[in-house]
Amino acid sequence: VILVSMNYRNNIMGFLSHPLLTQESPNHSSGNYGLLDLIACLKWVQGNIAQFGGDPGKVTIFGQSSGGESVNLLVASPLAQGLFQQAIGESGGAFGMRKPKTLAEGEKSGAEFCSQLGSTLAELRSKSAVELFASVPPATEPIIDGWFLPADVYDIFKRGRQNDVRTITGSNDAEKVPMGDFMVTEWAILQARTGKAKAYQYRFTQVPPAASGVAAGATHGAEVQYAFHNLDLMGKDWTEADRKAEEIMST
Numbered sequence: 001v002i003l004v005s006m007n008y009r010n011n012i013m014g015f016l017s018h019p020l021l022t023q024e025s026p027n028h029s030s031g032n033y034g035l036l037d038l039i040a041c042l043k044w045v046q047g048n049i050a051q052f053g054g055d056p057g058k059v060t061i062f063g064q065s066s067g068g069e070s071v072n073l074l075v076a077s078p079l080a081q082g083l084f085q086q087a088i089g090e091s092g093g094a095f096g097m098r099k100p101k102t103l104a105e106g107e108k109s110g111a112e113f114c115s116q117l118g119s120t121l122a123e124l125r126s127k128s129a130v131e132l133f134a135s136v137p138p139a140t141e142p143i144i145d146g147w148f149l150p151a152d153v154y155d156i157f158k159r160g161r162q163n164d165v166r167t168i169t170g171s172n173d174a175e176k177v178p179m180g181d182f183m184v185t186e187w188a189i190l191q192a193r194t195g196k197a198k199a200y201q202y203r204f205t206q207v208p209p210a211a212s213g214v215a216a217g218a219t220h221g222a223e224v225q226y227a228f229h230n231l232d233l234m235g236k237d238w239t240e241a242d243r244k245a246e247e248i249m250s251t
Contacts, residue, residue, distance in 0.1 A: 002054040004045055008037035008070075012132060015140035017106030018114055020121050029145035031106045035073055036148060042074075042083040060086040064224055065177070068092025068169075069142075072187060073100075075163050076156045077148050089169045090227075091220055093183030094153040100142045109138040154186075160194035167191045170202030174217030206245040209236040223249065 008014060014034025021030035046056045061084045063071045068089035074080045075087050076094070094100060116135060118124045144152060156162050169184035171177075184201065191199035204223040207215050225231055229250035231238050 002049065002052055004041070004049070006038060006041035008034040008041075010034055010140075012113070012137045012140050013129075015106075015142065016110050016113075016138075017103065017143055017145070018110040018124075019107045021110075022103065022107060024121065027147040029103065029147040031103070031110070031140075031143045032145050032148045035070065035077070035142060036079075038070060038074060039077075039079050039083070039148075042080065046083060057085065059084040060088060062088035062090070063092070064090040064221065065092045068184070069094050069098055072153060072183075073142055073149065075165065075167070076153045077163075078150065078161075079148055081163055084163075084165060086166045087163075087168075089167070089184060089187060090223060091171045091175060091177060091180050091184065093169070093187050094142065095183045095186045098183060099152060099154070100144050100149060102144050103146060106143040106145075113138040154190070157187075157190035157194060162191070162195065164191075164195040164197045166197045167195075167199045168202065169199070170204060170223075172218040172220060172222055173203065173205040173207075174219045177220050180220070204249075206242065208242065209238060226250065 014037070015031050016033075017031030019030075022028055042059070042061070045054070045059060049056050049059075061071050061074060063069075069092040071087050071089045072093040072095075074084070092098075113135070114124055117127055117132070142149065144150070150156070151161075167188065169188045171181050171184050175181065188199045188201040191197070204218050204226075206222075206226065207218050208222055208225070209215065225234055226242075226246045226249045229246055231242060231246050
């Protein structure tokens with residue numbers, strides 16, 4: 001495996017929607033800039049990964065928690081068509097409580113936030129990051145912008161308009177993340193119903209050793225160290241069962 005990790009803009013830098021930004025855009029959209037960063041990175045992979053011994057025809061995107069949500073959104077986006085062939089979503093998705101807002105909803109909250117900073121884009125862009133974050137920013141999150149995301153993710157999958165790629169989704173036994181199990185299950189079911197590529201679902205139950213006290217179970221994020229085959233870097237009292245789980249999941 002050749003692993004490519006990517007940065008993307010977040011919070012108001014990555015997901016601020018505003019009527020003036022929509023008006024200026026040739027695509028009549030605003031927000032989702034962080035997700036467009038991921039598209040740019042995947043295009044870079046397509047154009048450059050062969051130089052590193054990689055295969056642009058065998059790209060797997062994967063993410064955990066909000067990363068799983070990003071993977072779900074990329075699978076749903078027409079802009080990501082052909083940029084990957086497989087997807088893994090761990091403990092996250094864009095269904096239920098994480099359903100993207102509409103462009104109108106994003107513009108409304110963005111405009112309300114920006115009203116205290118300036119009335120033109122030039123004024124807003126003249127502000128420093130410190131000034132922008134001096135006030136409590138709005139709830140910035142992915143939106144149905146009509147370009148990166150043309151419709152609600154559920155509707156895209158229901159109509160079979162997602163990128164039809166082999167998919168693995170799953171969650172952990174003691175997530176405590178609202179609707180986490182529902183989201184990955186919904187994702188797998190919809191892909192199985194409307195796509196031709198196979199969908200698989202896992203349930204992670206291995207409880208890692210606790211640093212101190214009693215282990216809390218296979219909680220949110222517990223699988224990541226196993227997936228990366230990084231148990232030896234964690235300095236815990238790993239068991240043979242942990243090693244077996246690590247080998248299975250990383251493979």
